[in-house]
Amino acid sequence: MQNPLDVAFAGxxxxxxxxxxxxHGLIAGATGTxxxxxxxxxxxxxxxxxxxxxxxxxxxxxGGLSQPGISNPKIDERVKAFGLADFAFAGSPVCFWDVFxxxxxPVRTTLSEMGPLxxxxxxxxxxxxxxxxxVLFKYADDHGLLLLDLKxxxxxxxxxxxxxxxxxxxxxxxxxASIGAIQRELLGLENxxxxxxxxxxxxxxxxxxxxxxxxxxxINILSSDRLMQSPQTYxxxxxxxLSELFEQLPEIxxxxxxxxxxxxxxxxxxxxxxxxxxxGKVEQVVRLIRxxxxxxxxxxxxxxxxxxxxLGQLGNRVQHALRAFTPRDQKAxxxxxxxxxxxxxxxxxETLLELQVGEAVVSFLDSTGxxxxxxxxxxxxxxxxxxxxxxAERERLVKQSPLFGTYExxxxxxxxxxxxQLGVRSGQPPAAAPPPLPETxxxxxxxxxxxxxxxxxxxxxxxxxxxxxxxGSAIVRGLMGSLKSNLRGRR
Ligand SMILES: Nc1ncnc2c1ncn2[C@@H]1O[C@H](COP(=O)(O)OP(=O)(O)OP(=O)(O)O)[C@@H](O)[C@H]1O
Ligand SMILES: [Mg+2]
Numbered sequence: 382m383q384n385p386l387d388v389a390f391a392g393x394x395x396x397x398x399x400x401x402x403x404x405h406g407l408i409a410g411a412t413g414t415x416x417x418x419x420x421x422x423x424x425x426x427x428x429x430x431x432x433x434x435x436x437x438x439x440x441x442x443x444g445g446l447s448q449p450g451i452s453n454p455k456i457d458e459r460v461k462a463f464g465l466a467d468f469a470f471a472g473s474p475v476c477f478w479d480v481f482x483x484x485x486x487p488v489r490t491t492l493s494e495m496g497p498l499x500x501x502x503x504x505x506x507x508x509x510x511x512x513x514x515x516v517l518f519k520y521a522d523d524h525g526l527l528l529l530d531l532k533x534x535x536x537x538x539x540x541x542x543x544x545x546x547x548x549x550x551x552x553x554x555x556x557x558a559s560i561g562a563i564q565r566e567l568l569g570l571e572n573x574x575x576x577x578x579x580x581x582x583x584x585x586x587x588x589x590x591x592x593x594x595x596x597x598x599x600i601n602i603l604s605s606d607r608l609m610q611s612p613q614t615y616x617x618x619x620x621x622x623l624s625e626l627f628e629q630l631p632e633i634x635x636x637x638x639x640x641x642x643x644x645x646x647x648x649x650x651x652x653x654x655x656x657x658x659x660x661g662k663v664e665q666v667v668r669l670i671r672x673x674x675x676x677x678x679x680x681x682x683x684x685x686x687x688x689x690x691x692l693g694q695l696g697n698r699v700q701h702a703l704r705a706f707t708p709r710d711q712k713a714x715x716x717x718x719x720x721x722x723x724x725x726x727x728x729x730x731e732t733l734l735e736l737q738v739g740e741a742v743v744s745f746l747d748s749t750g751x752x753x754x755x756x757x758x759x760x761x762x763x764x765x766x767x768x769x770x771x772x773a774e775r776e777r778l779v780k781q782s783p784l785f786g787t788y789e790x791x792x793x794x795x796x797x798x799x800x801x802q803l804g805v806r807s808g809q810p811p812a813a814a815p816p817p818l819p820e821t822x823x824x825x826x827x828x829x830x831x832x833x834x835x836x837x838x839x840x841x842x843x844x845x846x847x848x849x850x851x852x853g854s855a856i857v858r859g860l861m862g863s864l865k866s867n868l869r870g871r872r
Contacts, residue, residue, distance in 0.1 A: 383508045385430045389743045390463040391758035399638035406678040410701020415739040421763045428473040436644040437605040444770030447475040456758040456762040471764045474593045478774045484604035489580045503617040504566040513559040515559040516552045525830050526797035530580040533797035538564045540801050581792050616650045626667045630673035640674035648679035649686035664690045670825045684717045696746040702736035724754035764868040
């Protein structure tokens with residue numbers, strides 16, 4: 382019987398074992414060598430197997446995943462050569478997402494959920510400035526101020542700047558220069574459109590884990606052409622998603638097939654100048670998320686873009702052609718060749734330089750979890766359309782989506798901004814005790830749309846995390862906060 386995850390052909394089909402698909406993977410290769418088509422073929426296969434997928438559409442051409450492809454000589458040739466008797470063009474169920482809310486459902490999170498560590502990275506803050514940002518978050522926790530959108534944090538930064546002496550007395554060093562720097566970066570982020578990322582309703586992860594009534598996994602496509610203009614925002618968003626998946630999904634050990642497969646395209650952006658603390662955490666998240674049934678597949682030009690500790694965890698590999706123009710390139714190709722389990726008779730270094738478009742050196746994990754010897758293989762042809770999706774068709778699909786209406790309307794509930802405004806008018810600083818949740822004060826329309834948890838869970842998380850920090854030394858939240866506490870339990 383054919384393996385449902387056959388994605389390459391080397392005399393016989395080479396398939397990923399669904400049980401091993403949560404052991405992560407790598408799709409690498411020079412530009413134009415076929416990485417995105419490989420990603421597409423894998424996404425189609427996972428979807429057909431009932432596994433939801435998340436991927437970023439960097440060039441804006443993955444919308445075609447929703448449409449059946451059409452015959453062309455390159456594809457026909459592969460179908461024939463591989464003996465794919467049951468090959469049929471087909472579209473997959475997709476769900477479109479877009480931080481800017483134009484090409485898909487808006488993707489938002491709250492500042493509270495993101496936490497100061499990732500936010501510092503997003504804003505490009507120095508260590509000292511990050512320390513001050515931590516104080517702002519701590520102040521918000523202590524005074525029951527919800528940090529949802531950028532407006533909240535800007536109001537809080539302004540408040541801190543106006544009351545620097547008081548903050549300094551309570552929390553230690555809070556320099557006006559640092560607050561000023563944070564305010565400038567927040568403004569820059571907002572002006573660059575990054576403000577769209579924060580607010581409510583916040584993304585519910587369950588909405589990324591959907592299957593259709595006929596049992597196919599939904600392929601979530603994050604429109605990233607515009608988002609990529611700010612690589613830092615792109616990388617931070619994906620990192621946040623990964624960490625939320627890690628934090629929220631239950632432990633399931635080694636499942637029959639993954640719960641979700643997460644493709645991280647342009648993965649070098651994730652690791653570019655990544656501060657060491659975060660890098661360590663990313664390594665941990667990648668290592669541990671496997672037992673939550675999430676497979677992470679990094680796509681990048683050179684395997685050297687990926688830190689060694691993470692590369693070592695990527696068991697399923699598709700290495701497309703590499704170029705060796707410079708001595709540095711040659712070193713990279715040699716390193717790439719050496720990461721594979723060698724098959725006698727194949728010179729992988731030479732092979733990597735010779736590979737044609739849509740060809741790759743492939744090695745997947747066998748049922749015992751060891752990598753099979755690397756083979757030179759051709760990637761299966763995609764079943765979906767390689768042509769970009771027409772805007773009108775995309776719009777139709779977005780409106781048809783069962784999620785349409787859930788995120789489209791932004792809501793702005795009482796949070797730090799409103800409470801600080803109130804305080805300014807009454808001359809009172811915010812009270813120390815948290816207010817009751819404003820559920821009953823919400824207008825009816827908002828109440829329906831309010832994804833039950835938003836304010837409540839942001840607040841709750843916020844408190845849990847600040848409670849956690851009382852035990853530890855540094856204030857680290859978001860990605861890192863609860864990961865830290867989970868790890869503490871494990872060691
Ligand atoms: N498995 C395949 N079957 C048929 N055609 C393929 C296959 N792989 C690649 N191609 C052809 O090669 C072209 C380039 O492939 P692709 O876009 O995947 O490259 P890439 O490595 O993602 O490039 P970039 O680095 O620029 O993103 C495709 O548009 C397609 O025409
Ligand atoms: Mg590509």
